[in-house]
Amino acid sequence: MTMTLVAVALLLLLLGSSIPVAAGMALTGLILQHLYSPLPLSVMMGELAWSTMTSPILAAVPFYILFGEILLRSGIAERMYAAMMQWLSWLPGGLMHANIGACGLFGSVSGSSVATAVTVGVVALDEMKKYRYHEPLYLGTLAAGGTLGILIPPSINMIVYGVMTETSVPQLYLAGFLPGAILTVLFSLTVLAICWWRPAYGGTRIKTDWPSRIRCLPDLLPPLGLLMIVVGAIFLGIATATESAAVGIVGALAIVAWRRRLNWRMLKESFEGTVRTTAMVLAILVGALFLNVVITTIGLTQQIGKLILAWQLTPTQVLLAVVLIYLVLGTFMEEMSMMVGTIPITFPIMKQAGFDPVWYGILIVLLVQTAMITPPFGINLFVIHGIRGRGQVHDVMNGSLPFVATLVLMIALICIWPGIVLWAPQTFR
């Protein structure tokens, strides 16, 4: 009991005092080792860091980030959004569906939800005033749409979860697809419902015709096809996640070259963004994996398991407790650190309570998504507010609330029917 308390208190104290998350987790590990372990576990730090940082599975992370960076920085993403605008304009709420769709598509390949929201947002906000949309709701679609990226494969968060818990990444990808599709539709339905209730929120209709729709197909189809190849190759078992990401990079460069936009500056900026994000994720991972080793070695995992037995918690109670904890943490923690920092403790609990590791991975991703748009601190809220550059951050928060409700509904759905998540991985095994 004391050991659990000490561990949680240390982690909260160190991370709460704004020490870099990577260092905070490693130091928690070092102190716990000093207090409870007979073995000097820090000796392993070198081998652990080397094998983690050179893992071919993890190489998928910088590849997807680079793929996303190239799509975003070369203007491919921007043109694709403009094309989607033409094709989705007939729906009530018009552009707001394009926002959700575009954020979902680029977010799924871009390493940073911030970068995605910024790229789509810069273009989308120009249109917001032109067509007189209800601003809070419009901003909400951007913030919420930006979270879809980590659920729809390929997702960097799933790779990190897979590596930390030794869960198969392709299985996680298969599992994420159906919930991702359902959630996208639910987000769109949320917009439709609100626009049906308050037609003025939907703005004025965008005038378009078939010739202009056809004209923008060259902007839409090549990147869409590339995304299908990247995701499809993993599902059909033709390529691993790392390999399909590599194909994506080469394909994206080919499209950029075809549009005569390939230049050193774009590449350089993509490299900078990729290396910065990759290094940040890797530092946190090395710290977390070391903490993981310490926690397992000193028997903390078994102790938590015993606690659950002693309190006679049913699996449903454990699940509710974990969901609640994440919803609370999500109000103030950054998404990647929340995920990586909590998995060493919550994963063994959930596994012991009998939950499927793949299913739990998807649940965590949904909880992280919710965290990204829950006030008062949701990273996407601030990003969208920053792009807007005027008004109150409350506008974005109010606009995001319906989507927070939709996310909670989605979480309830997969808890009641786990088959939504597990059907695909069990069928295409």
Add this chain to the structure above:
Amino acid sequence: MERFDRLARAIAHAGAIVGGSLLLASALVICVDVCLRYFFALSVGGSDELSGYALGIAGAWGFSYALLSRSHIRIDTVYSHCPAALRAVLDLVGLASFMVFMGYVACRGWGVLSQSIASNAHSISALETPLVVPQAAWVAGLCYFLLVALLLMLRSLAALVAGDRAALFKLIGSKAAMEEAQDELVGAKEAHEEERRAP
């Protein structure tokens, strides 16, 4: 001091560009490998191993690059409510603890490298890569992080002694979400303008 700083940033930037290039190069190799396998049922093999080394080297050199651009994640919920004097202390403590963590990694990483040198280790794969090569580049990146962190520490302490807190925050302060969004925004707006001008 100023000159050291510029040099340190230039080296970290070069490290990031080289790391990125290595990643791109390994992506090209993998792509060729996948195409050969899919279309001609030929297997070259070993390309995933190379991508691992690219990740390790890019990551190790990226640590210092991310440190200089203040991109390592910190949870600043409490921090943002603290008075400036306390925030300066927290920044210094944060940097120091990062140095302790990376100090362990670099030190033990050096052990991994020296063992590979002593036993002339090669990877257990078709490539039989002499492990000394990627490991040396990796350890060098880790050591460079420590050097950069030390430089930042000295400069921040100097700023603190001179009473220039603004300079300290600019060097090692926590980047708020807004500030991060602003940084991204500059690039995105440029790209957007460029796209508009394009035919």
